[in-house]
Amino acid sequence: xxxxxxxxxxxxxxxxxxxxxxxxxxxxxxxxxxxxxxxxxxxxxxxxxxxxxxxxxxxxxxxxxxxxxxxxxxxxxxxxxxxxxxxxxxxxxxxxxxxxxxxxxxxxxxxxxxxxxxxxxxxxxxxxxxxxxxxxxxxxxxxxxxxxxxxxxxxxxxxxxxxxxxxx
Amino acid sequence: xxxxxxxxxxxxxxxxxxxxxxxxxxxxxxxxxxxxxxxxxxxxxxxxxxxxxxxxxxxxxxxxxxxxxxxxxxxxxxxxxxxxxxxxxxxxxxxxxxxxxxxxxxxxxxxxxxxxxxxxxxxxxxxxxxxxxxxxxxxxxxxxxxxxxxxxxxxxxxxxxxxxxxxxxxxxxxxxxxxxxxxxxxxxxxxxxxxxxxxxxxxxxxxxxxxxxxxx
Numbered sequence: 412x413x414x415x416x417x418x419x420x421x422x423x424x425x426x427x428x429x430x431x432x433x434x435x436x437x438x439x440x441x442x443x444x445x446x447x448x449x450x451x452x453x454x455x456x457x458x459x460x461x462x463x464x465x466x467x468x469x470x471x472x473x474x475x476x477x478x479x480x481x482x483x484x485x486x487x488x489x490x491x492x493x494x495x496x497x498x499x500x501x502x503x504x505x506x507x508x509x510x511x512x513x514x515x516x517x518x519x520x521x522x523x524x525x526x527x528x529x530x531x532x533x534x535x536x537x538x539x540x541x542x543x544x545x546x547x548x549x550x551x552x553x554x555x556x557x558x559x560x561x562x563x564x565x566x567x568x569x570x571x572x573x574x575x576x577x578x579x
Numbered sequence: 580x581x582x583x584x585x586x587x588x589x590x591x592x593x594x595x596x597x598x599x600x601x602x603x604x605x606x607x608x609x610x611x612x613x614x615x616x617x618x619x620x621x622x623x624x625x626x627x628x629x630x631x632x633x634x635x636x637x638x639x640x641x642x643x644x645x646x647x648x649x650x651x652x653x654x655x656x657x658x659x660x661x662x663x664x665x666x667x668x669x670x671x672x673x674x675x676x677x678x679x680x681x682x683x684x685x686x687x688x689x690x691x692x693x694x695x696x697x698x699x700x701x702x703x704x705x706x707x708x709x710x711x712x713x714x715x716x717x718x719x720x721x722x723x724x725x726x727x728x729x730x731x732x733x734x735x736x737x738x739x740x741x742x743x744x745x746x747x748x749x750x751x752x753x754x755x756x757x758x759x760x761x762x763x764x765x766x767x768x769x770x771x772x773x774x775x776x777x778x779x780x781x782x783x784x785x786x787x788x789x790x791x792x793x794x795x
Contacts, residue, residue, distance in 0.1 A: 430611045431615075437622065438618060441625065448629075463647060470654055470655065470658050477660070513714055513789035514714070515713060517712075
């Protein structure tokens with residue numbers, strides 16, 4: 412009922428303000444566009460950070476799985492005995508230090524190795540006093556763990572977790 | 580005096596009533612058009628700025644890609660086993676699709692823990708850095724041997740290991756100090772990346788310290 416009033420009204424009382432309304436609409440549209448664009452960029456940046464760190468974690472996991480100092484009687488086996496020694500640094504601090512020697516100080520990492528049946532689990536942490544478990548990026552590789560002798564082997568998983576520290 | 584004040588007052592009232600009683604809405608029109616021009620200027624400036632920012636962002640992305648690429652190659656050498664094919668690689672900046680004008684103006688530096696690329700354009704400096712996973716030294720094998728001989732009287736090769744009274748921790752500390760030195764790489768020549776072992780004899784046990792060397 413009211414619509415014809417606006418259409419047939421010739422006083423032009425809305426006329427000067429049309430500009431302001433249309434301009435404010437353009438500004439709102441532009442602000443929304445800029446906000447969407449920047450949020451997309453930040454999401455992309457976060458994802459690329461995660462991807463880079465995943466690449467690092469995956470590279471370290473593969474490296475450790477083939478590392479000679481934890482190898483069992485065969486190249487493709489990981490010795491449970493050596494893992495016992497490394498997971499308790501108090502037993503042999505020198506071995507623990509050597510294990511992480513080649514990694515740069517930037518890398519705050521820990522290695523978790525467990526058998527798939529959940530019976531055995533080892534954690535080798537670079538920083539023994541690590542308490543914060545926030546912002547972890549992890550990568551895993553399948554491994555075979557030699558429990559005592561090469562006839563007693565169990566399939567397991569080696570997981571490397573890279574923690575976000577003040578450097579990365 | 581009183582008469583003059585009265586005259587001024589009536590003059591002001593006339594001016595005010597002129598604006599109040601005016602029905603042509605020209606003030607509305609001027610305010611509206613002025614705001615329109617003002618808003619247009621702001622929007623155009625914002626769009627111009629955004630376009631400039633995007634150009635800068637894409638350049639920064641390019642730098643990030645170059646840095647990540649170089650860091651990835653260094654890390655992959657670090658993760659390879661000593662003596663295998665993967666423990667020795669070469670990197671050529673021009674082969675990774677970076678515009679020649681860009682890589683000519685790039686300043687690439689490598690330290691023990693970082694690889695950083697900076698680029699200067701229109702008096703603005705952009706820096707991109709990537710952390711290295713493995714301990715890296717910006718020395719050639721020969722330079723490192725000389726430094727080791729100077730410090731420990733042994734090159735640290737398998738045939739000439741560092742022996743007592745120098746302990747592996749002393750070697751690590753010395754090499755960590757060397758790692759703090761930043762080396763600039765020339766973007767028009769090849770970068771050699773190799774893995775090396777520094778051998779130390781601790782009592783009867785041979786200890787091998789792994790390092791990645793970056794040199795030209």
